[in-house]
Amino acid sequence: MTEGMQKLPTYIYGAGGLLCGELLRLLPEHPHLLPVCAITRSGPTPAVRTISELHPHLALDLPLSNPEQGIEALAQDLELGEAVLFLGMPHGESAGTWRAIRERLGPLAERLWLVDLSADYRIRDAAAWEVAYGTPHGDSPGLAAFSYGLVEFARQALVGCRRIAAPGCFATALQLACLPLWRAGLLAPQGSWVLNAVTGSSGSGVKAKASTHHPHRNGNLCAYALDGHRHELELLQACASPGVTDSGVTDSRATGSKATTPPAVIFQPHSGPFVRGIYLTAVLPLAGTTRVDELRAEFHAAFEDAPFVSVRDSGAPELRHVLGSNRAELAVNLRADCALVLLAMDNTLKGGSGQALQALNIAAGWPETAGLPLSGMGIA
Numbered sequence: 001m002t003e004g005m006q007k008l009p010t011y012i013y014g015a016g017g018l019l020c021g022e023l024l025r026l027l028p029e030h031p032h033l034l035p036v037c038a039i040t041r042s043g044p045t046p047a048v049r050t051i052s053e054l055h056p057h058l059a060l061d062l063p064l065s066n067p068e069q070g071i072e073a074l075a076q077d078l079e080l081g082e083a084v085l086f087l088g089m090p091h092g093e094s095a096g097t098w099r100a101i102r103e104r105l106g107p108l109a110e111r112l113w114l115v116d117l118s119a120d121y122r123i124r125d126a127a128a129w130e131v132a133y134g135t136p137h138g139d140s141p142g143l144a145a146f147s148y149g150l151v152e153f154a155r156q157a158l159v160g161c162r163r164i165a166a167p168g169c170f171a172t173a174l175q176l177a178c179l180p181l182w183r184a185g186l187l188a189p190q191g192s193w194v195l196n197a198v199t200g201s202s203g204s205g206v207k208a209k210a211s212t213h214h215p216h217r218n219g220n221l222c223a224y225a226l227d228g229h230r231h232e233l234e235l236l237q238a239c240a241s242p243g244v245t246d247s248g249v250t251d252s253r254a255t256g257s258k259a260t261t262p263p264a265v266i267f268q269p270h271s272g273p274f275v276r277g278i279y280l281t282a283v284l285p286l287a288g289t290t291r292v293d294e295l296r297a298e299f300h301a302a303f304e305d306a307p308f309v310s311v312r313d314s315g316a317p318e319l320r321h322v323l324g325s326n327r328a329e330l331a332v333n334l335r336a337d338c339a340l341v342l343l344a345m346d347n348t349l350k351g352g353s354g355q356a357l358q359a360l361n362i363a364a365g366w367p368e369t370a371g372l373p374l375s376g377m378g379i380a
């Protein structure tokens with residue numbers, strides 16, 4: 001789509017979820033997208049008919065649809081031209097849903113821009129995905145059509161891609177912190193990467209669980225996934241193909257690591273007593289003697305043209321700098337023989353809905369920042 005054309009009708013599936021709520025907060029500001037349909041499993045009910053009744057923070061007059069009505073309306077829009085569909089469902093649900101929609105749409109699916117927020121299309125190897133997620137993959141034939149949507153490492157490869165797998169929230173933080181030095185060949189081939197991250201409760205979605213319930217979470221801090229976390233797989237997949245993006249296109253920023261074996265990754269997530277945000281501390285053993293200004297130069301070069309990554313030369317990133325924005329804030333220091341990389345970002349935006357929109361912007365040829373907040377709220 002080029003400037004001056006009509007806005008594309010935009011469909012949201014899983015509308016009751018947290019990320020879809022965030023997306024629908026952003027979409028009205030987008031110059032090329034028009035939210036037309038919010039699809040929810042239960043459809044409209046007498047008590048909840050519009051999106052603002054489902055998400056009262058949204059000042060948006062958008063009726064709810066059940067899946068059948070919503071996909072029928074999407075098919076009609078596609079008869080007329082292009083449309084956009086965001087899937088905001090749990091992992092394991094998304095793949096089967098998209099497979100069924102694709103079959104219903106037939107050749108019309110070619111006109112659709114699809115962004116999946118779940119984990120279902122992020123891992124190229126269906127068998128590896130099944131081991132990590134403990135369930136059969138619902139659409140392994142559909143996997144190859146998807147591109148991994150971490151714009152900072154696939155800006156060129158994403159252009160024109162109509163099937164985008166938005167990265168996981170922790171996976172985004174891990175890759176932004178680790179890949180610049182890995183791809184520059186500055187990390188020790190044998191060293192273990194120690195990656196500690198604290199996430200807010202919104203990372204677990206809209207439904208209250210014992211571990212996200214306020215009395216449990218407030219004033220508390222605890223580790224979980226002590227045997228490893230699924231998002232490590234996204235980091236390892238990226239490390240396994242240094243310098244080459246998912247589509248096989250070499251990205252100009254990705255120079256290629258000298259290491260041939262995958263890194264040993266020790267990622268330990270923690271549940272923090274706040275709602276939004278991820279704070280990551282990464283300790284990355286260096287291959288040789290490196291000055292701190294060389295480390296910082298690598299990060300500045302890696303994110304030179306990245307409007308949503310800020311690299312600090314002093315001080316530490318803070319959640320309150322980035323919450324409410326699509327920005328990740330990074331700092332790197334030299335500690336003993338390791339790079340200490342700190343990162344703060346909003347899991348619901350740069351780790352979720354925001355970067356999904358950012359990837360679509362790049363894919364569709366729109367300005368990368370269209371519809372996306374650059375400034376944080378300051379008061380978190």
Ligand SMILES: NC(=O)c1ccc[n+]([C@@H]2O[C@H](COP(=O)([O-])OP(=O)(O)OC[C@H]3O[C@@H](n4cnc5c(N)ncnc54)[C@H](OP(=O)(O)O)[C@@H]3O)[C@@H](O)[C@H]2O)c1
Pocket residue numbers: 013014015016017018019020039040041042088089090091093117118119167168169202203204205206207347348351352353
């Ligand atoms: N939260 C984050 O920080 C974050 C960040 C990055 C990626 N993600 C991923 O993005 C996806 C959406 O995340 P979210 O936090 O928005 O999740 P969520 O709040 O739990 O919402 C998921 C929505 O999916 C719909 N759904 C369809 N089938 C379902 C089923 N069988 N069980 C439960 N819900 C079902 C529901 O919407 P309706 O009731 O409207 O049908 C539900 O509200 C997930 O795959 C998640 O892992 C989340």
